[in-house]
Amino acid sequence: MSKKWRTAISWHFDHEAYVRGYKLADIIGNLSFTEAIYLVLKGELPTEKEKKMLDAIFVSLVEHSIAPPSVIAARAVASGGNSLHVGVGAGVLAFGEAHGGALEGAMKFLQENVDRNPEEVVKEFLDKKIRIPGYGHRYYKEYDPRSKRMFEIAKVIGFFGKYCRFAEEVEKAIEKIKGKKLVMNVDGAIAAIVSEMGFDYRLGKGFFIIGRIPGLVAHTYEELVMEKPFSKRLDEEKEVEYLGNKPRELPESFKNRN
Ligand SMILES: CC(C)(COP(=O)(O)OP(=O)(O)OC[C@H]1O[C@@H](n2cnc3c(N)ncnc32)[C@H](O)[C@@H]1OP(=O)(O)O)[C@@H](O)C(=O)NCCC(=O)NCCS
Numbered sequence: 001m002s003k004k005w006r007t008a009i010s011w012h013f014d015h016e017a018y019v020r021g022y023k024l025a026d027i028i029g030n031l032s033f034t035e036a037i038y039l040v041l042k043g044e045l046p047t048e049k050e051k052k053m054l055d056a057i058f059v060s061l062v063e064h065s066i067a068p069p070s071v072i073a074a075r076a077v078a079s080g081g082n083s084l085h086v087g088v089g090a091g092v093l094a095f096g097e098a099h100g101g102a103l104e105g106a107m108k109f110l111q112e113n114v115d116r117n118p119e120e121v122v123k124e125f126l127d128k129k130i131r132i133p134g135y136g137h138r139y140y141k142e143y144d145p146r147s148k149r150m151f152e153i154a155k156v157i158g159f160f161g162k163y164c165r166f167a168e169e170v171e172k173a174i175e176k177i178k179g180k181k182l183v184m185n186v187d188g189a190i191a192a193i194v195s196e197m198g199f200d201y202r203l204g205k206g207f208f209i210i211g212r213i214p215g216l217v218a219h220t221y222e223e224l225v226m227e228k229p230f231s232k233r234l235d236e237e238k239e240v241e242y243l244g245n246k247p248r249e250l251p252e253s254f255k256n257r258n
Helices: 033-042 048-061 069-079 082-094 103-111 120-126 145-157 162-178 187-195 201-226
Strands: 009-014 016-019
Touching: 016 033, 033 048, 048 145, 048 187, 048 201, 069 082, 069 201, 082 201, 103 162, 103 187, 103 201, 120 162, 145 162, 145 201, 162 187, 162 201, 187 201
Parallel strands: none
Antiparallel strands: 009 016
């Protein structure tokens, strides 16, 4: 009978830790961080090309301004008087389908549809009013410079294949069918590349989490050392539109009840 907990990731043999079969002490100093991440995720050591590609992916994700929800969440929570790990944790919890989390959906979309006609697929999604993960951006309306750069690198390294071509075709098909350009965002581009690299779509959010945590750590740290606690309180007059009731009297029947 199999035991209650199972793992193929790491184990201790003779009081030594082994990761995917390699002694941890041998990995230290010999593998780069990206190579070690590839090893834990994929189970094997990367080739030089795989390492370079994954490295570029993590760099593309490392930081993208103070504006996104995850940074707002991380800094707001730190501003409430919490320590670094709590702020960073709050930032990770803010990742969702519209920010950071789209990678999983984009990988699933590409892996399930890559052998189909892109226009047919896009029409199907648009008819059902389902958003296609990996397309559209709040800020980038003509192109997402990160996606452009990632595809340039994928071409040079040798990871520009059927998923990347399909992702480009989908971008064109959206513009043709919807009559509006929705750029392939960085999640879409990375989703295509990691699909070329043979990763399962259920790992999708993991790439974003691993890549963006350094940015969240930097922002939370900055909040803690540079700002006063509670600095993230909103100025109601300047920053908030009030849509509720005007001040009103509590009904007599609710008064003097204690
Ligand atoms: C990122 C996102 C939230 C930006 O949304 P937005 O600023 O409201 O988008 P826009 O104003 O440019 O476009 C709005 C229109 O495009 C549609 N649209 C936007 N993204 C779409 C998508 N991925 N697939 C299909 N239609 C989409 C909207 O339904 C809306 O259509 P309408 O005008 O007919 O009502 C949105 O594009 C989205 O949800 N994308 C999918 C998730 C994703 O990839 N997120 C990662 C972002 S880095």
